[in-house]
Amino acid sequence: DAGVIQSPRHEVTEMGQEVTLRCKPISGHNSLFWYRQTMMRGLELLIYFNNNVPIDDSGMPEDRFSAKMPNASFSTLKIQPSEPRDSAVYFCASSLGGQANTEAFFGQGTRLTVV
């Protein structure tokens, strides 16, 4: 299995532009997570999907952020409009079941720089 696949690996954009990050979870996994990693705040859970349905989006910082999962093999995280403080590494992870004791498999991340 290729693991969790994220694209792009790197994204540089100007403030005010729309940014879309993409994720393909491991085939058969029914839970998907988006995390953000920054020096200041460490790793934070942004949103969790189970069977394509958003279960907890309490970590989404503000209305500029939105996430979708139109099917079991694809998810997007969109930032519109982007701001310099959104610069971070964004990770997608997937797991089977999503229960608290199961392993989450992480993608390699998308490094976003907003200038």
Next chain:
Amino acid sequence: AQSVTQLGSHVSVSEGALVLLRCNYSSSVPPYLFWYVQYPNQGLQLLLKYTSAATLVKGINGFEAEFKKSETSFHLTKPSAHMSDAAEYFCAVTNTGFQKLVFGTGTRLLVSP
């Protein structure tokens, strides 16, 4: 709310020396605890997890961790460090109905020849 504290943002050891990375947790209910490793420009990889079975948990690459309820600790150890162990290590806790991992701030392990 649950949380984890990792003591030491950087730990330096010599190759062949004992590795000890500290993690203390706070949780009002029995926790599930995890150690993840992150190599440069990579995602996180699970090293090991505690899910209320054996208190001594063995993981990949020769790492192990011991759950000590009385000390609210879950320290990560490896008897002999290897150069390839140089990475950032994250302790995480969860005890909710789903896998809402709460991560520590991470400890960067440096291994010198």
